[in-house]
Amino acid sequence: xxxxxxxxxxxxxxxxxxxxxxxxxxATGYPSLFWYVQYPGEGLQLxxxxxxxxxxxxxxxxEATYRKETTSFHLEKGSVQVSDSAVYFxxxxxxxxxxxxxxxxxxVKP
Amino acid sequence: GAVVSQHPxxxxxxxxxxxxIECRSLDFQAxxxxxxxxxxxxxxxxxxxxxxxxxxxxxxxxxxxKFLINHASLTLSTLTVTSAHPEDSSFxxxxxxxxxxxxTQYFGPGTRLTVL
Numbered sequence: 001x002x003x004x005x006x007x008x009x010x011x012x013x014x015x016x017x018x019x020x021x022x023x024x025x026x027a028t029g030y031p032s033l034f035w036y037v038q039y040p041g042e043g044l045q046l047x048x049x050x051x052x053x054x055x056x057x058x059x060x061x062x063e064a065t066y067r068k069e070t071t072s073f074h075l076e077k078g079s080v081q082v083s084d085s086a087v088y089f090x091x092x093x094x095x096x097x098x099x100x101x102x103x104x105x106x107x108v109k110p
Numbered sequence: 111g112a113v114v115s116q117h118p119x120x121x122x123x124x125x126x127x128x129x130x131i132e133c134r135s136l137d138f139q140a141x142x143x144x145x146x147x148x149x150x151x152x153x154x155x156x157x158x159x160x161x162x163x164x165x166x167x168x169x170x171x172x173x174x175x176k177f178l179i180n181h182a183s184l185t186l187s188t189l190t191v192t193s194a195h196p197e198d199s200s201f202x203x204x205x206x207x208x209x210x211x212x213x214t215q216y217f218g219p220g221t222r223l224t225v226l
Contacts, residue, residue, distance in 0.1 A: 043219040093213040100154035
């Protein structure tokens with residue numbers, strides 16, 4: 001069945017460091033891919049998405065490119081801030097269902 | 111953006127009792143809502159898909175008689191954990207699809223259930 005695998009955390013970075021959180025997926029057909037973010041004490045929020053191969057989703061300085069050849073959707077940000085500290089979830093939507101990765105906690109230190 | 115609320119945010123109950131969790135879309139109508147369970151290591155597991163006016167579709171391994179889902183209106187879905195046990199203690203999250211046929215879902219803030 002469909003599934004999402006993302007790198008385990010926690011990831012600890014200093015402010016202004018480069019961020020990559022890896023995400024790979026297994027799916028039949030043509031899923032949409034998402035990154036959600038969960039800030040402490042809050043619900044999940046959509047960060048960005050891509051609906052077809054080679055699409056790039058971007059928001060708040062974060063980017064991810066839908067790579068069908070490698071079945072990946074890695075999240076990147078060139079310079080992280082303390083306010084980016086949160087848990088990040090990679091997800092796919094296929095045949096009216098969502099599948100989530102296990103989440104990666106990001107800690108950004110000043 | 112669209113807002114989804116959950117009530118209660120936290121609940122503590124005794125083993126053997128039932129607990130009802132409400133999920134409401136506050137400023138839009140949601141024909142489809144999802145119920146998830148979030149485990150301690152942060153993984154989010156889809157429990158069931160709730161469609162207004164019809165029976166919920168449960169994922170494999172989720173007991174439909176234990177986790178009763180009712181989606182009686184376009185703005186309200188409820189999850190009732192029946193005869194709760196300590197192993198049911200978890201974080202339960204609902205989400206609502208913004209429009210039929212879209213992939214935009216809006217999440218509630220979650221409900222922390224603790225069964226003593």
